[in-house]
Amino acid sequence: MNKTFRIYAVIFIVVMVILALLEVNKKETTDWRKNFDVNQKSPFGLFVFDNEAKDLFKNNLKKINQTPYEYYNQHKKDVHNIVIIETDIDTESWKKVMDQVSKGSDAMLVISRMPKEVSDSIGFYDSEISFEEENVLKFTDTKYKNDFIQLDKFPSGRGFSFIKPGVEVLGKTVEKKNTDQANFIKVKFGKGNFYVHSEPLFLTNYYLLKSGNVKYAQNIFSYLPDRETVWFVENKSNASRFFMRFVLGNPALKYAWWVFLGGLILFIFFNAKRKQRIVPVIEPLRNTSLDFVKSIGNLYLQEGDFHDMMAKKAQYFLNKVRLDLLIDTQNIDEEFAKKLQMKTGKPMEMINEAISLIKRAQDPYASVMKEDLARINKLLDEILK
Numbered sequence: 001m002n003k004t005f006r007i008y009a010v011i012f013i014v015v016m017v018i019l020a021l022l023e024v025n026k027k028e029t030t031d032w033r034k035n036f037d038v039n040q041k042s043p044f045g046l047f048v049f050d051n052e053a054k055d056l057f058k059n060n061l062k063k064i065n066q067t068p069y070e071y072y073n074q075h076k077k078d079v080h081n082i083v084i085i086e087t088d089i090d091t092e093s094w095k096k097v098m099d100q101v102s103k104g105s106d107a108m109l110v111i112s113r114m115p116k117e118v119s120d121s122i123g124f125y126d127s128e129i130s131f132e133e134e135n136v137l138k139f140t141d142t143k144y145k146n147d148f149i150q151l152d153k154f155p156s157g158r159g160f161s162f163i164k165p166g167v168e169v170l171g172k173t174v175e176k177k178n179t180d181q182a183n184f185i186k187v188k189f190g191k192g193n194f195y196v197h198s199e200p201l202f203l204t205n206y207y208l209l210k211s212g213n214v215k216y217a218q219n220i221f222s223y224l225p226d227r228e229t230v231w232f233v234e235n236k237s238n239a240s241r242f243f244m245r246f247v248l249g250n251p252a253l254k255y256a257w258w259v260f261l262g263g264l265i266l267f268i269f270f271n272a273k274r275k276q277r278i279v280p281v282i283e284p285l286r287n288t289s290l291d292f293v294k295s296i297g298n299l300y301l302q303e304g305d306f307h308d309m310m311a312k313k314a315q316y317f318l319n320k321v322r323l324d325l326l327i328d329t330q331n332i333d334e335e336f337a338k339k340l341q342m343k344t345g346k347p348m349e350m351i352n353e354a355i356s357l358i359k360r361a362q363d364p365y366a367s368v369m370k371e372d373l374a375r376i377n378k379l380l381d382e383i384l385k
Contacts, residue, residue, distance in 0.1 A: 012263055032154065036086040036200060038063075038233055043153070043206035046085065049217070052208075056221060057081075057229045064232050068093040071232070072100065079104040079192070081229035083221075086111050086200040088234065094118045102190025106224055110200045112158040122187050122194050123167055129159035129181040136174045137183060137199060139219065148174075149202050149216040158198040159183045170223070171197065186223070195223050307368040310361040310376055317358070317380040324384075332358060346383050354379040 031042040038050040053061050064071050068082075069092045082097055082105055089097075098121065101107050112126070119125055135155050138148040159173055159181040171184025187194040197220060207213050318329040325343045327336065332355055341351045357376040360366045 012266060016259055016263075034086075034154070034201070034204075036204070041205060044201070044204045046203060046205070048205045048208045049085075049203045052214075053231065056218065058226065060227060061229045061231060064230055066232075068096045068100075068232055071230075072096045077105075077230075080227060081105065081224045082107040083224075083229055083231040084109050084111060085203060085231075085233075087232060089232070091115060091117070098122070098189065101192035101194060104191040106193045106195065108195045108197075108221065108224055110197045110203060110220075112156045112198055112200060114196075122189060122196070123164035124160050124185060124187065124196065125162040126158055126198050127161040128157050129161065129183075130155070130157035130173060130175060130178060132157065132175050132177065134175075137171060137202060137216065138174055139171050139184075140169055144219050147215045147219050149207060149213050151199070151201055151207070153201075153206060155201060156199055160185060160196075160198060163187075170195070171220075173199070184220070195220075306370050306373045307361070307364075307366070310357070310368050310373045313373075313377055313380060314358040314361040317384070320384060332362075340383070344383050350379060350383065354383060 032044065033042070034044040035042065036044065036046055038046045041047045053063075066074075067090065069090065073096075077100065080100075082100060084097070084107070094115065097107055098118075114126060116125070132155070134150065134152050135157075136148055136150050139145065160183065163169070163182065163185055164187075166188065168186040169182045169184070170186055171182070172180045173183045174180050183199050184195070184197045187196065201207060202213065202216060202220075208217065318332075321327050321340065322329050325340070327339045327343065329336065337348070337351050337355055340346075341348050344351075354376070357372060357379065360368065360372065361376065
């Protein structure tokens with residue numbers, strides 16, 4: 001290693017140490033932006049709701065990454081439920097949603113702002129109704145009077161400044177200094193219904209993880225009939241195609257990635273002219289003992305000399321008994337059987353059967369079958385365990 005390379009190596013290590021120290025001492029900041037993204041675990045993402053949605057809708061939920069215009073042009077649907085949560089939708093898609101509702105479907109719109117022409121067609125206007133830093137969302141239905149949610153972080157203050165006659169108010173925003181304002185309504189539209197909630201914050205991670213707030217969300221969606229539900233989520237397929245999105249989206253990983261690239265470039269630059277002789281690959285000597293044993297075993301099986309194999313097994317067993325159990329094997333008698341039983345703890349019936357097979361193996365005139373060989377092999381291995 002030459003002097004120049006050592007200098008650059010030291011500089012590279014020092015830079016990495018400085019970056020690591022800066023990252024360790026960096027205070028983690030919370031992202032309080034209202035993104036309403038099903039993949040975000042930040043306070044105002046929909047990660048928790050997305051995980052619980054299947055249970056909430058009893059496994060009748062389908063997440064659609066297309067716009068309503070594209071989806072309904074490709075699929076002819078019977079009456080169903082439609083869910084839209086704070087998603088930008090074009091005018092043509094809104095027309096498709098209204099067409100489905102007019103045919104008997106029900107739509108749950110949890111959205112703070114809608115195009116004027118769309119909300120006017122449905123029968124309401126939304127606007128800023130409050131500038132307070134805290135408020136409470138409640139139901140007008142008395143059976144839900146104990147279920148409410150307190151918004152203590154950045155409420156949008158959106159509500160309905162006008163609703164046409166015949167619209168049913170299902171929920172309201174309650175504040176200390178202002179009169180109650182409608183924030184959840186039911187609008188009859190053709191054969192179906194629009195349910196519109198102007199404050200989507202109650203579905204975000206921050207509020208769903210607070211004790212007691214889940215009940216409010218469950219009550220909101222309980223107004224929808226028990227049937228197939230289609231949830232239109234924002235299409236982010238263009239961003240998802242970039243394979244480095246996760247690394248570059250995380251500051252620590254992004255710094256590590258750029259440091260890695262810088263180090264790689266330095267390494268290539270200083271080692272471009274360095275060449276090393278190719279080291280030949282020498283295969284290690286192969287252990288053929290196992291192959292030899294297998295070959296000998298197959299040879300015995302092909303020859304069918306079960307008596308010889310049985311005798312060798314008995315001889316091997318007696319040798320192990322002499323060496324490991326210190327039992328004299330000169331006389332295979334009752335005394336031998338008792339000592340073997342005491343040393344191994346095996347049942348006397350097993351010991352006697354094994355001795356009988358050993359004697360048959362030692363008798364050159366005995367008739368031995370393949371089953372005898374298998375039996376003595378199993379018995380002797382069991383005794384020596």
